[in-house]
Amino acid sequence: MKNASSIFDLFSQYGITIDDKYRISIEERLNEILNYQPSVGVFGKTGVGKSSLCNAMFGQDACKISDVAACTREPQEVILSMGTNGIKLLDVPGVGENAERDKEYAALYQKLLPELDIVLWVLKGDDRAFSSDELFYKNIVKPYIDKGRPFFMVINQVDKIEPFREWNVEERRPGANQANKIDEKRRNVAEIFDLPLTKVIPVSADERFGLVELVDSIVHELPKEKKAIVLNETRQENRSHKAKEEAKDGFWDTIIDIVTDIIPVGPVVKSIISAGKSLISSAVSKIFSWW
Secondary structure, eight states: OOOTHHHHHHHHHTTOOOOHHHHHHHHHHHHHHHTOOOEEEEEOOTTSOHHHHHHHHTSOTTSOOOOOOTTOOSOEEEEEOSSSSOEEEEEOOOSOSOHHHHHHHHHHHHHHGGGOSEEEEEEETTOOOOHHHHHHIIIIIHHHHTTTOOEEEEEEOGGGSSSGGGOBTTTTBOOHHHHHHHHHHHHHHHHHTTOOGGGEEEOBTTTTBSHHHHHHHHHHHSOHHHHHHHHTTSOGGGOOHHHHHHHHHHHHHHHHHHHHHHSOSSHHHHHHHHHHHHHHHHHHHHHOTTO
């Protein structure tokens, strides 16, 4: 479990003393944030590569999520951990089996969505029809997305998009013609689901392609107090400098919000703010593995 006490040790090093009556309240609020376990809902039909995507982003390959069998009516919950807290993944049953089952799943989705920090809807790159996905997204998921919940349509297995023989195995990237087809697929999915292009991310989990861009996008969309927590649970190779800086700034802003909410504005608060980047860099390096 992470603990906020190291932040107060740093305050002391900068000559900033916080009265105990304030420190207890600040520490409680920070510890609540630091020990939060994010929840990620992974939606999509069986066979789209939900397992490989989650392991490639968040887990160690020894921890595998099995695709939910068509007869299973409950989401499968698995904890994957690269950092301290772990991240809770809900592998949600896929749609499109039959009308009766889809009706049950609609109720399940509506129950789960409010509890999730991130929603990833996974499509298969070489699929040509997304009618069942489209129906559920527009009728069940979109109302929650419209309220600002972080959501991404992830096109997985793009290495299989024609002409798949162009895929550069050594460099793990598409050739020129294949890259154009992947971009075309991305724009087509954005149009079908009426999404901004930035919400549609092409990846290949098996080839470790596009994962940095997906993590960047997720961190950007998350509330500031959750950016660092989620980034801490991703694989090191998926953490870009951009995502680290954004997560660091979000954590610093969160500390300032908590401090100014509890302590009356005065010399102590001004000293913390003026310490700025040097203080928060030290704090982040003590708490999070990615700095």
